[in-house]
Amino acid sequence: xxxxxxxxxxxSNRHSADRAEFDSKEASFSSDRFDAAAKxxxxxxxxxxxxxxxxxxxxxxxxxxxxxxxLVRELNASDLSIVxxxxxxxxxxxxxxxxxxxxxxxxxxxxFDPKFLLIEPPxxxxxxxxxxx
Amino acid sequence: xxxxxxxxxxxxxxxxxxxxxxxLIGAALASVIVAASVPxxxxxxxxxxxxxxxxxxxxxxxRRISAGQWAPIPxxxxxxxxxxxxxxxxxxxxxWGTVGGPDGPVTVVGQTGQRPEKTGKPKKSAxxxxxxxxxxxxxxxxxxxxxxxxxGEGNPLALHGEKSLSFEIAGTFDKKHSMAxxxxxxxxxxxxxxxxxxxxxxxxxxxxxxxxxxxxxxVLPDLADAFPWPSRMTTRGETLKMYTASTAxxxxxxxxxxAPCILALALICAAGSRASGRGDYEAGLLKALGWTTRxxxxxxxxxxxxxxxxxxxxxxxxxxxxMFRPGIAWPGYLFFGWKHxxxxxxxxxxxxxxxxxxxxxxxxxxxxxxxLWPAVACASADPCELLRREDGL
Numbered sequence: 001x002x003x004x005x006x007x008x009x010x011x012s013n014r015h016s017a018d019r020a021e022f023d024s025k026e027a028s029f030s031s032d033r034f035d036a037a038a039k040x041x042x043x044x045x046x047x048x049x050x051x052x053x054x055x056x057x058x059x060x061x062x063x064x065x066x067x068x069x070x071l072v073r074e075l076n077a078s079d080l081s082i083v084x085x086x087x088x089x090x091x092x093x094x095x096x097x098x099x100x101x102x103x104x105x106x107x108x109x110x111x112f113d114p115k116f117l118l119i120e121p122p123x124x125x126x127x128x129x130x131x132x133x
Numbered sequence: 134x135x136x137x138x139x140x141x142x143x144x145x146x147x148x149x150x151x152x153x154x155x156x157l158i159g160a161a162l163a164s165v166i167v168a169a170s171v172p173x174x175x176x177x178x179x180x181x182x183x184x185x186x187x188x189x190x191x192x193x194x195x196r197r198i199s200a201g202q203w204a205p206i207p208x209x210x211x212x213x214x215x216x217x218x219x220x221x222x223x224x225x226x227x228x229w230g231t232v233g234g235p236d237g238p239v240t241v242v243g244q245t246g247q248r249p250e251k252t253g254k255p256k257k258s259a260x261x262x263x264x265x266x267x268x269x270x271x272x273x274x275x276x277x278x279x280x281x282x283x284x285g286e287g288n289p290l291a292l293h294g295e296k297s298l299s300f301e302i303a304g305t306f307d308k309k310h311s312m313a314x315x316x317x318x319x320x321x322x323x324x325x326x327x328x329x330x331x332x333x334x335x336x337x338x339x340x341x342x343x344x345x346x347x348x349x350x351x352v353l354p355d356l357a358d359a360f361p362w363p364s365r366m367t368t369r370g371e372t373l374k375m376y377t378a379s380t381a382x383x384x385x386x387x388x389x390x391x392a393p394c395i396l397a398l399a400l401i402c403a404a405g406s407r408a409s410g411r412g413d414y415e416a417g418l419l420k421a422l423g424w425t426t427r428x429x430x431x432x433x434x435x436x437x438x439x440x441x442x443x444x445x446x447x448x449x450x451x452x453x454x455x456m457f458r459p460g461i462a463w464p465g466y467l468f469f470g471w472k473h474x475x476x477x478x479x480x481x482x483x484x485x486x487x488x489x490x491x492x493x494x495x496x497x498x499x500x501x502x503x504x505l506w507p508a509v510a511c512a513s514a515d516p517c518e519l520l521r522r523e524d525g526l
Contacts, residue, residue: 037145044145044443051446055453059486065185065479068310073189074263075242076227076340079372080183081273081315082476083469084237 140428144435147415159444161398162500166448167455169395170492172387174456175464176380177488178480183376185481186313187369191225191340192349195356198363205335214359215341220348221356226336228322230329232294236474239276241292241318243325245336267321269303275316275474277305292318295330308460308477315476346370383468388495399499403507416511417519426513433508437501445493452489457482 071077148155195215197206208226215224228243244264265271270290291299306314326333341356343349349368357364416429424432455461457480465475511519 033146033149034142036149037142040145040149041141041439044439048442048446051443051450054450055486055489058453058457058482059484065182065481067307068313068479069186069189071263071306071310072186072313075314075317075319076191076225077242077313078187078190078194078340078367078369080186080312080376081240081275081317082179082312082465082478084275084316084471 137431140431141435141439144432144439147432147436148439155440158402159440162441162496163444163448163451165391165394165398166445166493166496167452169388169391169496170449170452170489171455172380172384173488173492174452174485175468175480176377176384177484178456178478178482179380180373180377181481181484182312182479183373187372190369192343192346193341193353193356193366193368194227194338195341195360195364195366196338197360198365203337204362205331205337206339208334208336211336211339211360214361215339215356218352218355218359220343220345220352221341222344223342225340227338227340228325228329228331229337230294232292232328234276234292234316234318235290236276239292239316239318241294241320241325241328243320243322243329245322263319265303265319265321265324267324268300269321270300270324271304271306271319272302273306273314273317274308274311275476276318277474290318292328294328296327298324298328300324309479311460311476312479380468395496395499398496399503402500403503413511413514413519416508416514417516420516421520429511430505430508433504433511434501437504441497441500445497449489449493452492453482453485456480457485 195206195211197204197211206226212224212226215221226245228245230241231238232241233239263271270292272290276290286302286304288302289299290302291297300318300320306317320328325331329337331337343352346369349370353366353368356366419429419432420426455463459479460477461480462475462477464478465471469475
């Protein structure tokens with residue numbers, strides 16, 4: 001009887017010890033998980049802020065196009081030089097068939113219309129210039 | 134349930150339970166955002182840059198047309214006629230045209246301005262003078278094919294127009310001016326005339342400036358009356374419209390393709406969450422544990438934001454880097470048909486933020502809706518029902 005009571009106490013103690021160990025492990029495990037979650041949260045916040053700062057900085061940074069604009073003024077340029085010569089709408093030769101007009105296969109440009117905004121002078125002006133006898 | 138911080142932590146903890154899935158969704162979101170924002174940023178950047186640069190150019194360009202073709206314009210008569218129109222402040226002849234270069238067509242420009250007198254002061258920059266002597270050429274980088282050391286300063290440049298002539302390269306325009314002069318060869322006026330076959334006293338066209346920008350369209354009929362020959366006139370506004378409208382149209386076409394991709398991504402995210410049963414089971418469990426509907430919706434939304442925020446921020450940074458890094462060359466290959474040696478783009482990033490936000494919102498709205506919808510559906514259901522769904526009962 002005494003033995004069984006002793007065994008019971010011992011079992012109870014062991015159970016309590018196991019329980020405490022289990023609780024401690026679980027708490028540690030849970031704490032580890034929440035630590036990792038907190039770290040992930042901080043890292044995500046820092047990463048997001050840094051990435052968002054880049055476009056903001058670029059957007060508000062001064063764009064140094066003054067020298068290029070001065071060059072455009074010097075040359076009296078009326079168009080950009082981003083379309084290859086001969087294909088650009090600025091080129092009179094783009095209306096000629098001798099110039100290769102195969103534009104980008106991805107996103108084709110409009111072909112140049114030579115009659116675009118063609119303004120005829122009035123009859124009175126026509127007769128005053130270049131008319132033969 | 135506890136405060137918002139706890140829910141953020143709980144959401145982060147949830148993501149750690151399936152990190153690879155979260156990473157995959159984040160990567161998919163980022164790639165769709167980059168694809169959506171690059172055309173918009175390109176359109177915006179190009180139109181802003183074109184506006185900045187071309188506002189220094191002439192308001193109107195008038196060319197003479199004869200039987201559907203271009204014809205040389207008599208300088209004195211044309212200038213006199215143009216300057217007689219009220220509102221016109223100056224009219225300057227331009228000598229230019231397209232001729233064959235060593236590696237394809239190039240744009241030849243004859244310098245018609247007056248060479249400034251030397252003041253004795255040394256030049257601060259290393260920029261070449263814009264007044265080449267006879268036999269000399271100042272070239273943009275687009276005219277040098279490949280090896281700059283073999284074709285740079287001091288080397289000959291053969292051009293084939295009405296005549297074939299060779300020039301000595303006296304200087305090159307800086308790469309930062311590529312958007313304006315990439316394929317330009319600047320020659321002495323007489324050399325340009327000879328190369329293009331223009332007789333003395335004639336020019337290619339007339340660059341006209343008006344007092345007010347708004348007057349450009351209004352003076353066109355008067356200019357047409359003033360010129361005694363048929364003429365084609367292009368205003369600065371039309372040129373700008375060409376860049377803005379064409380790139381915007383391309384961007385719009387691209388969005389037509391992209392819209393189903395965005396929708397598909399949202400549906401995949403929603404279906405994935407439903408298929409795994411995580412949404413229902415979690416919501417049921419949390420409700421049974423005493424979470425309120427509001428907390429559960431918050432948890433789902435925070436979890437979606439934790440994936441969406443870093444991926445969209447990274448995608449925004451990447452898009453801006455791809456579009457506004459000085460000297461980018463890939464738009465030349467992709468959009469403008471350059472096969473080699475494309476111009477470097479130096480685009481104006483002002484106004485990029487609203488365009489970028491629009492693209493990010495276009496992608497994130499369906500994604501967040503796909504995250505929110507199951508949360509709302511679960512949060513309003515009975516917890517027992519939700520737990521039964523998981524057990525297949």
